[in-house]
Amino acid sequence: MSVPIVGSLVVPAPIYRESMETGEGAAILLDVRRSSGHLFYPGTDREFWVPTRQIGGIPPDAVPEGSQEDYLSKLLLFLDTEACALVEYDTETATLEITYPGMDRAKLLELITMLGDTLDDYAIRPGSMQVALLELTLKNLPPPAFSA
Numbered sequence: 354m355s356v357p358i359v360g361s362l363v364v365p366a367p368i369y370r371e372s373m374e375t376g377e378g379a380a381i382l383l384d385v386r387r388s389s390g391h392l393f394y395p396g397t398d399r400e401f402w403v404p405t406r407q408i409g410g411i412p413p414d415a416v417p418e419g420s421q422e423d424y425l426s427k428l429l430l431f432l433d434t435e436a437c438a439l440v441e442y443d444t445e446t447a448t449l450e451i452t453y454p455g456m457d458r459a460k461l462l463e464l465i466t467m468l469g470d471t472l473d474d475y476a477i478r479p480g481s482m483q484v485a486l487l488e489l490t491l492k493n494l495p496p497p498a499f500s501a
Contacts, residue, residue: 357410362379416498453485
């Protein structure tokens, strides 16, 4: 299996899925390291590191459009996210710290428009020479499509 990019909807190999007890739902890939990927299941509020060779991508239409999984995946893909950390999370609100390659003013305005009423607050900080850090606080998130 080739490893999907950060923000993709994914599922681990069946042997991992069974031991994680997350049901049949899709996870969002938050980070990829050399040999492992960080998976997040919004419906169960659970996170796992899984060997990258055991992670497979799924088509975007495998989750209902407008679900929390779909919403967060599209957000991370829009930003060309390199890594995402959950600072705070419950099923209706989230604070995300996103490492991304940066954006111009037009893309920032597009992001603000795209997030609409779910955007509660944001802060952009320098990360390194190649990336920036975006802290997003979101509210009134759509419900997850899957739960355990």
